[in-house]
Amino acid sequence: MIRTLERKLSALQHKAEDAVNRVRDRHLRLAVTGLSRSGKTAFITALVHQLERAAIDGRLPLWDAARQGRLLGARRVPQQNPQIPTFAYERGLGALFAEPPAWPEATRGVAEVRLELRYRTRHPLRRHLGEVSTLYLDLVDYPGEWLLDLPLLALNYHQWSQQVREQLTRPALAALAAPWQLTEQGEPWRPDRPFDEGEVARLAERYTAYLHACKDELGLHLIQPGRFVLPGEYQGAPMLQFVPWVWDPPVGTPAEDSLYATLGRRFEQYKQHLVQGFYEQHFAGFDRQIVLVDCLAPLNAGAESFADMQQSIARIMESFAYGKSNWWRRLFAPRIDKLLFVASKADHVTPEQHGPLVSLLQHLVQQGRGQARFEGITTECLALASIKATEAGRGMAGGREFPAIKGTSLAGEPLLLFPGEVPAQIPSAGWWQGQQFDFQAFRPLAMSPHQAMPHIRLDAALEFLLGDKLE
Ligand SMILES: Nc1nc2c(ncn2[C@@H]2O[C@H](COP(=O)(O)OP(=O)(O)O)[C@@H](O)[C@H]2O)c(=O)[nH]1
Ligand SMILES: [Mg+2]
Structure with missing residues (x-):
């Protein structure tokens, strides 16, 4: 009893000190x-x-x-x-x-x-x-990716699903999304399908693989829900196991234990515990x-x-x-x-x-x-x-001197190069056609x-x- 009291007091004292430091x-x-x-x-x-x-x-x-x-x-x-x-x-x-x-x-x-x-x-x-x-x-x-989830707080499951459905009209995304869009029996998912824990876990896994592919193959960052690719300590938690509803929507109110209703609840839990929780904590x-x-x-x-x-x-x-x-x-x-x-x-x-x-x-x-x-x-x-990780210097090419940086590649090769000109504004379509860039990664110096x-x-x-x- 006294022990707990002591602990509480010391915690309080700690808090008070923290508050004083902050004020000062x-x-x-x-x-x-x-x-x-x-x-x-x-x-x-x-x-x-x-x-x-x-x-x-x-x-x-x-x-x-x-x-x-x-x-x-x-x-x-x-x-x-x-x-x-x-x-x-x-x-x-x-x-x-x-x-x-x-x-x-x-x-x-x-x-x-x-x-x-x-x-x-x-x-x-x-x-x-x-x-x-x-x-x-x-x-x-x-991770900045966690801040990308902020707009989810203003959406319900239906609205978010609608947004993803629109994104999937982009051919590059649609191609990557194909593997999670059909059930293991090769059919589209139905909203009144009874919820099955294992089945949904596997579905969420395939959806997560799709998000990773968007990131790794297309270089995209705008991925939602952001925590699926950077789960932190919540890997495998049910609130990270849902997917947007991109199939025929339910007619009327779906039953409590239906697939659609369960996914919707998990979306809300994700918002409350992970998105809102991050901002609060x-x-x-x-x-x-x-x-x-x-x-x-x-x-x-x-x-x-x-x-x-x-x-x-x-x-x-x-x-x-x-x-x-x-x-x-x-x-x-x-x-x-x-x-x-x-x-x-x-x-x-x-x-x-x-x-x-x-x-x-x-x-x-x-x-x-x-x-x-x-x-x-x-x-x-x-x-x-x-x-x-580099030294600034000058290089020679075709009898002309040019500004260059010198360093060691990640593989350990010496590199001397002029990486290119950085556009001073958001690059235009024309810029992308003419661009010749070579930003190499360098190993840190010894x-x-x-x-x-x-x-x-x-x-x-x-x-x-x-x-x-x-x-
Ligand atoms: N040359 C150079 N490379 C850097 C520097 N900071 C980061 N990098 C490169 O960027 C990579 C990712 O950096 P990291 O700090 O792990 O990024 P994080 O994911 O935002 O924590 C590193 O592995 C380096 O290759 C820097 O100051 N100079
Ligand atoms: Mg890091």
Whole structure:
């Protein structure tokens, strides 16, 4: 009895401390998102390493607190949320500093790491007292795909199914969808078919395989439900076992235990527990947000992939346009005050292309950025490389010199190339016909764990995200 009371008290105390830190501006929850492979894991790993080394041999001149020597140090401390996996920082470093160096392994789902930053304030009074201040910084990694599910909250099962039916009129999608559209007996599914657990599990599995094929074969991101391809800890749960109803709809009200009614209930459970649950448990607690965008891979992949990325980004942005609907504000009351858009992997292009790359990013996020501004959120666009894997230089071809980047391919071959010109705007149809792009993936450079890693403008990101907190 006393034990439980003690535990409760300590939990309360903990909460109170957390609240005090927050009021004194000493706690910041910084969320990092972006579509799969946009560079979230690399970004967080690099950021933590840079912060840990900042006061020793930091390479962060664009971050005032570091340049002025006010940052005294940073260290990892246990993160505070027992239900969220801890970000696999050590594992990431292990890969980066291995021989040969490799990128951190892909992760799925949400993860978090906490840092304690100690700094000297610039505030004249507190500075005079020699005060050292502390900022607890939580970095939270979560898949941007989860934000794509937001519009589902406004749809019922019937409406969502209708939407998918329309998408399936696109021939490329219809071809991939054929395998899940017929029963094991080769017939279309009927709404009044009695529900069978095993049968539906297999159907959902085939639907999930279709979503994976859309992603892998067509390079699409706008996939719903988003959790089917990135289930996190919910793999195999019944609320991840349903499909849109793309067959003849039911006549009248379907029976409780019919296939149609069961799928409809699971759709509602998915919305409530996973979509709404994510916004309540995580999103509502974020103070600042970074959205990473890999603009280069879709430029390589072609017009369809680029259009899909553009649409996905627009949809991700809807989560930051709170004002549009009151229910949204009421339900989640988010408090984000700064939003940073990042064109990641800028080391894939030659330095004079960084300008066009930022410009392209600005065009991509333009509309959502306007909405965020309207909500009082400060926004910024940057092109950066969390971990620089190339050197800028010059190459020769046909007796002419050209700007080039140099590095090592993932397979270990030396590469020297001019990847191409980044369009400064959303590319037109004509651009796609003339385009000659070659954005190659590079292996990380051989680096020492005892030195800060090479990067491009990671310090500019830090200045935007933390500058005012370390005043
Ligand atoms: N050259 C370069 N490649 C990067 C950088 N960041 C990410 N990448 C590449 O993008 C891949 C996906 O990055 P990752 O951080 O795992 O993406 P996530 O799925 O968003 O966590 C990596 O395996 C790297 O190949 C960077 O700063 N420079
Ligand atoms: Mg990741």
